[in-house]
Amino acid sequence: MPRAFPEPACAAADLARGLAPGFAERAQEHDASGSFPAEDFRELRGCGLLGLMVPEELGGLGASFADYAAVAGEMAAGSGSTALIFNMHASITGALAAAGHDLLADLGAADGFGAERDRLLAGAAAGSLYAVAMSERGAGSRLSHTRTSFARTADGYRITGAKAFVSGAGHADAYLVTAREDAGAEPAVSYFLVPHGPGVRVEPTWDSLGMRATGSHDVHFDVRVPASALLGGVEGVVLPLAQMMPQWLVASYAAVYAGVARAAVQAASTHLAERGLHELPAVRARVGRAEAAVAAAEAVVREAARRVSAEPGAPGTNRWVWRAKLVAGDTAAEVSSSLLEAAGAGAGRRGHPLERIFRDARCGALQPATSDVCADWLGVAVLDGDPDAEARW
Ligand SMILES: Cc1cc2nc3c(=O)[nH]c(=O)nc-3n(C[C@H](O)[C@H](O)[C@H](O)COP(=O)(O)OP(=O)(O)OC[C@H]3O[C@@H](n4cnc5c(N)ncnc54)[C@H](O)[C@@H]3O)c2cc1C
DSSP states (O other), X not given: OOOSSOSSOOHHHHHHHHHHHHHHHHHHHHHHHTOOOHHHHHHHHHTTGGGTTSXXXXXXXXXXXXXXXXXXXXXXXXXXXXXXXXXXXXXHHHHHHHOOHHHHHHHTOOTTHHHHHHHHHHHHHTTOOXXXXXXXXXXXXXXXXXXXXXXXXXXXXXXXXXXXXXXXXXXXXXXXXXXXXXXXXXOOEEEEEEESSTTEEEEOOOOOSSOGGGOOEEEEEEEEEEGGGBGGGOSSOHHHHHHHOHXXXXXXXXXXXXXXXXXXXXXXXXXXXXXXXXGOHHHHHHXXXXXXXHHHHHHHHHHHHHHHHHSTTOHHHHHHHHHHHHHHHHHHHHHHHHHHHHHXXXXXXXXXXXXXXXXXXXXXXXXXXXXXXXXXXXXXXXXXXXXXXXXXX
């Protein structure tokens, strides 16, 4: 299997690269049955990768965003679904790890939150898996339209509502839930970390075109949580954080879909060689174009990731973040479509790796920020406007 991100590699990316062939072997079965890739996560837990973004002093690997991108690309070259579930977990742990003292102070975080944050991060390093429960039917990813609500109780909060598209639903130890105050007039949306347990019900609804093994089912919440479940101990941080850390809502998916695009090249090449089609000039040209497009997407993702690690939140960095999501999502869809045509109808049969990868790749442009939203953001920036002045979420 070719390395998804040839450079810069890191030890964690080497670990992920070692696991990817096993992910690929099991991916067909999980895609067909829509089942959670439990063995993949057993292995990820076993080699400490659930602690990828957790600082070393809390037992994790202390990875940078650039390291994450390399790891996600390697994983996705084996299984897009596994990489996408992992992306959700990495987004939560990565954002928590990046929420240093200054940022917490800017957001008005409660005094005790640092300790709670460390407890959550240490939990991930010890093997806890976190899932993202933000999207809702009817609202999609428009976080400002969130209808899930919270009300204060004597010792914490009661959260009620229904979430959709929750990758890893039923297999996560806790969910990052977005909710707004029941009686609140303002669209101030807050983050809660809700443990899986009583009051959390998974409705198995996920039967989708691609990324079928993510098990992104609906999850219903009617749950009471202690006050410490409110992340940061401060309400209304969701929309400001979306603008301050676009890497976790926008660019982290890009690494996954660049890896899926790389997997398409690999699956097509294997098929073409087996069928003896690799000697046809038209076929070779499609492979050549695909390879160049994937390498270009990887380079954009790598540059965005490098800048996020070096200068997070800077205007120049953010522009690369939106570019990366657009380029990776579109490249995955275009390359897998072209290569399926080169490989022929035989590769379109259920059970053929390229057929699965083609469907997985189609999800890249659809996941928020969608390609259209990314393109609009970039267009406004190029035309000297302020792309963040408009409500994106
Ligand atoms: C494989 C997969 C896994 C997922 N996993 C998770 C998960 O773990 N947790 C989670 O919370 N969600 C998850 N999602 C859901 C995802 O984050 C989105 O919320 C969801 O895809 C939105 O779908 P929608 O049909 O409502 O479309 P929307 O995102 O609402 O898009 C519909 C249309 O509106 C356009 N549009 C959307 N927003 C804007 C805007 N701001 N400005 C202009 N146009 C806009 C889009 O371009 C598109 O044309 C997942 C989705 C997929 C496909």
